Amino acid sequence: MQSDDRRDLAAMMYPVVRALLAVEQPVLDAHGVAMWGYSVLTALDRTPIRTQAALAEAIGADKTRIIGTLDDLQDAGLITRTPDPDDRRARLLAITAEGRRVRRAITAGIRSREERLLSRLPATDRRGFVRALTELSALPPGDLADLAEAPVSGSPPSPA
Amino acid sequence: MQSDDRRDLAAMMYPVVRALLAVEQPVLDAHGVAMWGYSVLTALDRTPIRTQAALAEAIGADKTRIIGTLDDLQDAGLITRTPDPDDRRARLLAITAEGRRVRRAITAGIRSREERLLSRLPATDRRGFVRALTELSALPPGDLADLAEAPVSGSPPSPA
DNA sequence: CGCAATCATAAGCAATAGCCTACGATCAAC
DNA sequence: GTTGATCGTAGGCTATTGCTTATGATTGCG
DSSP states (O other): OOOOOOHHHHHHHHHHOOOOOOHHHHHHHHHTTTTHHHHHHHHHHOOOSSOOOHHHHTEEEOTSSHHHHHHHHHTTTTTTEEEEEEEEEEEEEOOOHHHHHHHHHHHHHHHHHHHHHHTTOHHHHHHHHHHHHHHHHHHHHHHHHGGGOOOOSOOOOOOO | OOOOOOOHHHHOOOOOOOOHHHHEEEEHHHHHHHHHHHHHHHHHHHHHHHHHHHHHHTTTOTTTTTTHHHHHHHHHHHHEEEEEEEEEEEEEEEEEHHHHOOOOOOOHHHHHHHHHHHTOOOOOOOOHHHHHHHHHHHOHHHHHHHHSOOOSSOOOSSOO
16 A cells, blocks of 8 residues: 655654754854753753753753763853752753853844755745644654554564 | 743654664674665665765765675575676676565564654654655655755854 | 785774763752 | 751763774786
8 A cells, every 4th residue: 555665764853863963063063052051051951951851851951971072061151050949959951041042043043054955945845744743743752652553564584 | 932941853763763773683693784784785676786985975875885785684694795797897786585574674664663753743743754754755855954054144153 | 027006904093972970059848 | 956858960881873994805907
């Protein structure tokens, strides 16, 4: 029924993602922010977060590995990290006005470059593409992970 | 003009790609083929290739790092690697009947799992999504890389 | 023939990622 | 107040990746 003669989704998406990341890098460099730092800024620009662990989870990073990133951002005055008076273990995380400014500048730079990629697409496909991505990335976090939960049919590997 | 209120493309695509790769892994494991091996099989299933360097470039891998992969595939009888009689430095690479069989089984497994992801999307967006990806991945290889070549506007980082 | 280039291969190096453990500070529950 | 859990932080371990160099076999050019 499916004359679905295309390559695997991952095989097609992977090079595109790589290219996009490469595209972002110079923009990030120009603002002295690392990729993870930018990820943190976008998360905090949406809403402040109460603990670093929660932040890490929100951006899909490792709890122990964003510390350096947070240090950098704080040193640069882009975020604040204040001990929660109600629970002095936790650090209230928030973006600063400057952080917001930088984040927006970076996003603008990235957008204009993404434009050069998207402009290759027919308007209809482009709309569907962006919309599909928006929907997929709006899925509850677990939903994506759950996809790997199906029985595998087919012949087993040569007997170990 | 652009009320373009979405996240960055890379930020949206990255988790999806990760999920897709995670989805593929069990299928690959069930057939005893590594990710790179599968990539090689799909490339060779399209057309035989004359040198390993050309293959590496075709699948975006490192020339020196696919050797082990090729060894494995050859040992498993999925590909042949015969010295080119016309240029004994080169190895003619081709997929075997068994390799083709395995590759198709893997692809089928992956497809059925991708289906579970794509089924989340409205038909229109889904079509646009797949078509956009197909178009993007059909671009001449250099075109994607060239996207990173624009001047970066915005304020520079704090003076080093 | 002799030289430079090409191919497959082996080996190493630096950076990064994911993962895990440990530890001090703090809190909540009892 | 003692116990157990949570939070931030530090450190280490392993696997992977991109990149580089070196080597032997082979080719094509002059």
